[in-house]
Amino acid sequence: xxxxxxxxxxxxxxxxxxxxxxxxxxxxxxxxxxxxxxxxxxxxxxxxxxxxxxxxxxxxxxxxxxxxxxxxxxxxxxxxxxxxxxxxxxxxxxxxxxxxxxxxxxxxxxxxxxxxxxxxxxxxxxxxxxxxxxxxxxxxxxxxxxxxxxxxxxxxxxxxxxxxxxxxxxxxxxxxxxxxxxxxxxxxxxxxxxxxxxxxxxxxxxxxxxxxxxxxxxxxxxxxxxxxxxxxxxxxxxxxxxxxxxxxxxxxxxxxxxxxxxxxxxxxxxxxxxxxxxxxxxxxxxxxxxxxxxxxxxxxxxxxxxxxxxxxxxxxxxxxxxxxxxxxxxxxxxxxxxxxxxxxxxxxxxxxxxxxxxxxxxxxxxxxxxxxxxxxxxxxxxxxxxxxxxxxxxxxxxxxxxxxxxxxxxxxxxxxxxxxxxxxxxxxxx
Amino acid sequence: xxxxxxxxxxxxxxxxxxxxxxxxxxxxxxxxxxxxxxxxxxxxxxxxxxxxxxxxxxxxxxxxxxxxxxxxxxxxxxxxxxxxxxxxxxxxxxxxxxxxxxxxxxxxxxxxxxxxxxxxxxxxxxxxxxxxxxxxxxxxxxxxxxxxxxxxxxxxxxxxxxx
Amino acid sequence: xxxxxxxxxxxxxxxxxxxxxxxxxxxxxxxxxxxxxxxxxxxxxxxxxxxxxxxxxxxxxxxxxxxxxxxxxxxxxxxxxxxxxxxxxxxxxxxxxxxxxxxxxxxxxxxxxxxxxxxxxxxxxxxxxxxxxxxxxxxxxxxxxxxxxxxxxxxxxxxxxxxxxxxxxxxxxxxxxxxxxxxxxxxxxxxxxxxxxxxxxxxxxxxxxxxxxxxxxxxxxxxxxxxxxxxxxxxxxxxxxxxxxxxxxxxxxxxxxxxxxxxxxxxxxxxxxxxxxxxxxxxxxxxxxxxxxxxxxxxxxxx
Ligand code: NA
Ligand code: NA
Numbered sequence: 001x002x003x004x005x006x007x008x009x010x011x012x013x014x015x016x017x018x019x020x021x022x023x024x025x026x027x028x029x030x031x032x033x034x035x036x037x038x039x040x041x042x043x044x045x046x047x048x049x050x051x052x053x054x055x056x057x058x059x060x061x062x063x064x065x066x067x068x069x070x071x072x073x074x075x076x077x078x079x080x081x082x083x084x085x086x087x088x089x090x091x092x093x094x095x096x097x098x099x100x101x102x103x104x105x106x107x108x109x110x111x112x113x114x115x116x117x118x119x120x121x122x123x124x125x126x127x128x129x130x131x132x133x134x135x136x137x138x139x140x141x142x143x144x145x146x147x148x149x150x151x152x153x154x155x156x157x158x159x160x161x162x163x164x165x166x167x168x169x170x171x172x173x174x175x176x177x178x179x180x181x182x183x184x185x186x187x188x189x190x191x192x193x194x195x196x197x198x199x200x201x202x203x204x205x206x207x208x209x210x211x212x213x214x215x216x217x218x219x220x221x222x223x224x225x226x227x228x229x230x231x232x233x234x235x236x237x238x239x240x241x242x243x244x245x246x247x248x249x250x251x252x253x254x255x256x257x258x259x260x261x262x263x264x265x266x267x268x269x270x271x272x273x274x275x276x277x278x279x280x281x282x283x284x285x286x287x288x289x290x291x292x293x294x295x296x297x298x299x300x301x302x303x304x305x306x307x308x309x310x311x312x313x314x315x316x317x318x319x320x321x322x323x324x325x326x327x328x329x330x331x332x333x334x335x336x337x338x339x340x341x342x343x344x345x346x347x348x349x350x351x352x353x354x355x356x357x358x359x360x361x362x363x364x365x366x367x368x369x370x371x372x373x374x375x376x377x378x379x380x381x382x383x384x385x386x387x388x389x390x391x392x393x394x395x396x397x398x399x400x401x402x403x404x405x406x407x408x409x410x411x412x413x414x415x416x417x418x419x420x421x422x423x424x425x426x427x428x429x430x
Numbered sequence: 431x432x433x434x435x436x437x438x439x440x441x442x443x444x445x446x447x448x449x450x451x452x453x454x455x456x457x458x459x460x461x462x463x464x465x466x467x468x469x470x471x472x473x474x475x476x477x478x479x480x481x482x483x484x485x486x487x488x489x490x491x492x493x494x495x496x497x498x499x500x501x502x503x504x505x506x507x508x509x510x511x512x513x514x515x516x517x518x519x520x521x522x523x524x525x526x527x528x529x530x531x532x533x534x535x536x537x538x539x540x541x542x543x544x545x546x547x548x549x550x551x552x553x554x555x556x557x558x559x560x561x562x563x564x565x566x567x568x569x570x571x572x573x574x575x576x577x578x579x580x581x582x583x584x585x586x587x588x589x590x591x592x593x
Numbered sequence: 594x595x596x597x598x599x600x601x602x603x604x605x606x607x608x609x610x611x612x613x614x615x616x617x618x619x620x621x622x623x624x625x626x627x628x629x630x631x632x633x634x635x636x637x638x639x640x641x642x643x644x645x646x647x648x649x650x651x652x653x654x655x656x657x658x659x660x661x662x663x664x665x666x667x668x669x670x671x672x673x674x675x676x677x678x679x680x681x682x683x684x685x686x687x688x689x690x691x692x693x694x695x696x697x698x699x700x701x702x703x704x705x706x707x708x709x710x711x712x713x714x715x716x717x718x719x720x721x722x723x724x725x726x727x728x729x730x731x732x733x734x735x736x737x738x739x740x741x742x743x744x745x746x747x748x749x750x751x752x753x754x755x756x757x758x759x760x761x762x763x764x765x766x767x768x769x770x771x772x773x774x775x776x777x778x779x780x781x782x783x784x785x786x787x788x789x790x791x792x793x794x795x796x797x798x799x800x801x802x803x804x805x806x807x808x809x810x811x812x813x814x815x816x817x818x819x820x821x822x823x824x825x826x827x828x829x830x831x832x833x834x835x836x837x838x839x840x841x842x843x844x845x846x847x848x849x850x851x852x853x854x855x856x857x858x859x860x861x862x863x864x865x866x867x868x869x870x871x872x873x874x875x876x877x878x879x880x881x882x883x884x885x886x887x888x889x890x891x892x893x894x895x896x
Contacts (some may be wrong), residue, residue, distance in 0.1 A: 009641075012542070013517070013520070014498050014515060015498065015501050016501065016502065016513040016517060017497055017499055017501065017502035017510075017513050017514065017517060017582070017583075018497065018498060018516075018520065018582075019495035019497040019499065019517075019521070019582060020495070020496045020497060020498070020519065020522045021486075021495060021496070022495070022517075022520070022524060025524055025528070026520050026521070026524045029524060029527070029528065038595075038596045038652070038653055039647070039652050040647070040650045040651050040652055041531060042531050042534065042535050042650045043647050044528070044531075045528055045531040045532045045535050045558065045649065045653060046535060046555075046639070046646055046647060046650075047639070047643075047645060048532075048533070048558060049479070049535070049554060049555050049557075049558050050639055050640070050643050052478060052479035052554070052557075053475050053479075053554065054475075055471050055474075055475065055761065055764075057478075058450070058454055058474055058475065058478055060448065061447065061449060061478060061481065061482070062450075062454065065451065066445065085556070101460070116478070167767055169767060169771070228462065233771065235771065235772060236461050236462075236768070236769065236771035236772030236773040237458070238458040238462070238773075239767070239768065239771070239773060240457070240762065241454075242454055242455075242457070242458040245451050245454035245455040245458060246455065246458070247450050248455075249455055250449075266794070268444060270442070271444040271447050271448060272440050272443060272444060272488075274447060275440075275443035275444065275446075275447050275481060275484065275485040275488060276485055276488050276489050276492075277482075277485075278481060278482055278485045278488045279482055279483070279484065279485025279487065279488055279495055280485070280486070280489045280494065280495060281496075282478075282482035282483065282485070282486070283486040283495070284496065285484065285552040286479075286663075293638070293639075296633070296637045296638065297633075297638070300553070305482065311479075336496075352580035375501055379496070445801050461737065461758060461773060461774075462773075464735060464737060464756065464758075465739060466757070466758045468742070468747060468757065468758065468759045472742075489812055534644075535650075538649070538650075539646055539649075541665045541666060541705075542642060542645075542646065542665055543665055543743075543744070545742035545743055545744070545746055545759060546742055546744070548744065551642070554677075
């Protein structure tokens with residue numbers, strides 16, 4: 001039960017406002033300083049360094065850089081034009097366009113928060129002028145980020161694959177169908193609300209084929225990227241861990257040579273901003289390396305698996321119980337932290353119960369990332385409400401229908417694993 | 431003086447991150463065309479840990495490391511100050527101790543090779559003590575210039591988190 | 594009372610790990626609970642190099658490693674995983690019984706704090722798994738073959754004609770499936786463990802390295818034990834190594850049949866063609882003298 005104590009120390013430091021990375025690091029170091037621990041303290045330091053020496057983990061900084069480069073390269077604005085052309089005629093046109101934009105951006109960006117922040121900046125004011133309440137705008141843009149995080153590439157799935165030793169390529173492809181389901185779910189919820197509140201379209205008619213064609217052609221190179229990504233991985237041009245480097249080069253070429261909007265100055269700015277984001281997120285991952293050693297050394301995964309195995313009558317029941325746990329945990333704790341702490345514990349558990357770790361990974365990442373959009377603690381929520389200046393109370397009320405839709409999609413994913421798994425099985429072999 | 435150093439650190443971060451991307455790209459391309467460059471992944475990982483530690487220090491300078499501010503924001507300023515004090519004290523001790531252990535580890539494992547590149551693993555380990563030392567300095571600078579309440583918290587709530 | 598952690602990169606189903614579990618029980622029994630042993634399979638405590646570093650810092654861990662990992666601390670030991678050193682893995686017994694080897698082990702303990710307890714854990718002979726059939730060194734030209742990321746292994750694979758690509762073992766299956774590499778060199782049981790026969794259909798018996806491994810632990814920890822406890826640990830772990838090797842040989846024959854049944858084509862190659870290519874490896878790794886020192890004990894296995 002030493003590991004439970006260490007976990008409580010970490011959570012205690014987080015509650016009083018210590019940066020998450022340090023709360024985890026300090027608590028882990030405490031374990032090595034305990035007189036009952038036979039390991040030398042320097043092992044803690046070694047685990048921190050060793051956490052950096054994983055090749056798949058390189059994908060995280062690379063995709064963070066891709067996100068920053070896209071905004072500077074004109075890809076984002078072209079995607080916006082396409083989304084507005086496609087959905088502008090619907091009731092609540094701007095809101096529906098924002099959901100489509102999340103789906104389109106999902107093929108290049110891997111981060112829910114980055115998508116929510118970017119959309120809040122460019123859509124916040126236009127939506128307010130159209131008469132959408134700030135709470136509704138915030139809730140939709142925040143939850144919409146979940147679509148971006150589910151379509152490949154996905155930072156959350158990379159982290160999960162890294163921590164759980166699960167094929168990142170398969171995880172990526174498994175995210176496609178859930179991404180489509182989330183998009184449809186959010187479009188439906190928005191349509192219902194828009195009808196009830198009489199939110200207006202922004203275009204007075206459906207787009208003509210030629211308008212769609214023009215907008216598609218303008219963002220052609222950006223839409224093409226996810227195709228390159230899947231093809232490149234599938235045919236061995238690069239491994240999923242290396243895909244990020246190709247995405248960076250692709251963004252540079254599209255932004256600099258094709259669109260001619262990306263200046264050297266923009267590239268340098270993107271690199272500096274990325275270095276900050278990378279330092280922020282990777283420090284948590286590094287210090288979690290020491291925490292992971294504590295969990296392993298205390299044999300927590302084995303114990304948990306032994307305790308739960310046989311208690312639950314079916315895979316579905318086990319998954320629903322874990323899902324409920326992840327929702328509660330994810331509501332209160334930052335997504336990266338949940339992934340780092342829980343993946344090594346949960347993956348052996350579900351695998352022992354006969355669940356495909358790829359299927360579980362998509363379920364887990366959807367829930368954990370969604371946790372960032374809910375009170376009391378949610379990075380997406382803080383970011384969006386901070387930019388839009390909406391109250392947390394209003395945000396929370398407006399978020400409920402979208403949250404419900406997300407949970408329905410997750411329930412479908414748990415009950416029908418085939419929906420998630422048939423694409424990866426078909427494309428990469430069972 | 432500080433300004434020049436801060437600027438230099440940003441330039442360094444740009445070079446390290448750019449180098450990481452280049453190393454991964456070159457490694458994958460070389461293998462795809464049948465002339466593997468086995469040292470590339472190791473170089474990328476070496477540059478990565480340095481990028482991350484420098485990046486972490488850049489964030490420390492802004493007091494912008496991901497934290498949960500809900501509880502400290504609810505309590506009275508005096509209690510909040512006390513919470514911050516506990517955090518900063520523990521963080522400083524942690525950084526100092528980990529930095530020192532990391533230095534010892536780096537010095538003791540120069541004999542350990544990374545593999546294909548033949549570089550010493552000590553170069554990887556060294557990033558940690560250097561990063562810890564930089565972060566202690568940055569934390570103390572922030573404490574001195576911004577005061578207790580804004581040392582691990584940015585002034586404007588414009589944090590951007592990547593995940 | 595003391596604790597010992599046994600670490601291996603192999604999964605819990607591997608004969609080596611099963612033998613470790615047995616040894617753990619026996620050591621605890623014979624020491625009447627004074628030595629508590631826990632087994633950590635699948636590199637749970639870190640990569641081999643990480644665990645060795647923990648050991649050097651005094652952690653009470655015994656890790657199963659190949660000699661290449663120890664070469665940075667005692668160059669001569671690297672010869673134990675050099676190509677075509679002996680004709681059969683059982684010849685390693687003559688080496689580890691020799692005074693030359695004994696001196697190397699003491700030098701290692703004195704200079705690095707690593708105590709090499711035994712070197713009798715046979716993991717299998719490394720063979721060549723490739724997409725296209727290999728009948729001789731010429732067929733390996735330009736073939737990208739995955740190997741272990743250590744200078745000795747890279748040199749060996751390059752010397753026998755292939756293009757060495759170091760990749761983590763966990764990425765080998767997908768890299769082969771996706772075409773990022775054209776083959777992998779591995780022992781039969783390891784290859785079967787990651788279902789390599791699903792993605793490559795050709796196996797050439799190149800026998801280039803007999804992968805014998807040994808348990809390395811912390812000299813500080815080992816010396817802190819009473820002589821009785823030292824004897825218990827040494828005896829039981831050596832006995833476990835012998836049992837593990839037997840089980841590995843048996844399992845190797847078993848999985849070879851299964852692989853053939855799964856459609857893998859086996860080719861026998863002329864080993865002399867390959868042997869002629871490796872003297873350069875010994876020169877490159879500075880092992881020429883070490884090889885001469887061992888010659889009296891391994892006879893004329895391959896002069
Ligand atoms: Na995405
Ligand atoms: Na939350």
